[in-house]
Amino acid sequence: MEKYPISKEKASYLFNIVVPLFNAEKYIEKCLNSIIKQSYKKFHVQIVDDCSTDSSYDIASSICNKHKNFEIIKNPRRLGALNNIINLLNKKIKEPSRTIDILIDGDDYLYSGDVLNILHEKYSETDCLITYGSHLCSKGVRGKKYPSLIRKFNLFREYFWYASHLRTFRHDLWLSVNKHDLLDKNRKYYSVAWDLAIMFPMLEMAASRQEFVKEVLYVYNDENPISDHKIRRKQQILTAKEIRKKGKYRKKDFI
Template structure:
């Protein structure tokens, strides 16, 4: 039985951490090391974690100065010894068969992705994600086609509903001090994978809190635009496959975030720097393949206020 490292970044979640850790301890797959990274919590989260570690020999707790979610994940990876990794956010919880099912259905893939269920803080079901309709084994190109053209982007990009091989996370470092940190790393992670397995079981419970990052609308658009432009550059320069249509879809997505990001900060220097990169990449892309859609998106991106009006009408 192969060792799986479960990495749990923790910051001020004393009300939720016990349920999270208990769901991991109760896993039917027992060959686990549970790495809890207390990222400078100012509540009793660290004590909750320490109490669990006293009762469970496979739990290791690390206390560090606050550096953010990405910093805590990177710290956990550095201290992991397993052949496979799982990230579980400390206010979420998992089905008792989460890791067992992912390992059994892996089919030799370097990345396994499950559906998830969105719940409120009391555990009441709000929405069941069923973007993955059936189990499947995908190559890298199929992953990106499904991601962009079948609307699987949330299921596929977040870090927490997945099982990773050590190879998948080779040379991967989550970006510190950025929102949308998962968007920055999903490209290189997929490129590290020989294949990707998707399973239609809903095994992860994402707890939606009013003050959670994912529940906050219209924030981090410049970070997201940065991540998407880096992804385009990665596709164009480093990816093992050349995917012209997927590069185009990436730039179209970046145009949305860039236009909305215009309104995030009074200092527009970051926006104009990103806009320049975007314009260069659009021209490169149009030189490879003419696209009316990308051309129109790029034109609309020149008028952020007009774009925001269209966006608000659609949403």
């Protein structure tokens, strides 16, 4: 894979990597090692174990103990992926406009050691606010870019879902999301299809300042037997419909 050199004047973004984790003892070591081997080193990793009943926490904790920029917490009770992500993303960030949030599931991993380099170049060269892209799964490489008309006329909720892995966004964009829009009709954080709930508002606010990354950055483990698409597919479909009916956000200007 082509290397992406980083010039000193551009090396200013901090990557805030959030890893929600539940019963991923078979996968978490590979996930965390894919982050450790990144050639761009300005990153911080927050891991949350959501009451795993296997050895996930022990494996992850032993890795975190060896790296100062890794930290892990274990929930006393199950909260769900979205609730955990919100809790970690709501921690105070010193420079929101210079911090890029990245979401990595504990059973997935980054495709290569150049992922953060590629993202850094993308944010630096395009001044984008959010990215989505190509990923590798059991069916091969997947990923498409939203057509220009969809972006221009803010039709994301009416169109096919393209904002897939690897999902990244500037932290100040995240802070502009109304957290009430992440709640279901029972006023609880979405337990499935939560990626739509967080991405639609940010895509809408970013408008033209969004980028599709054609390079494969992420490996999605769609073979995990406890994945939502395997055990809660019907709930996913119904929840996605509910999220798509929520009010749209308007384009917002960011520095």
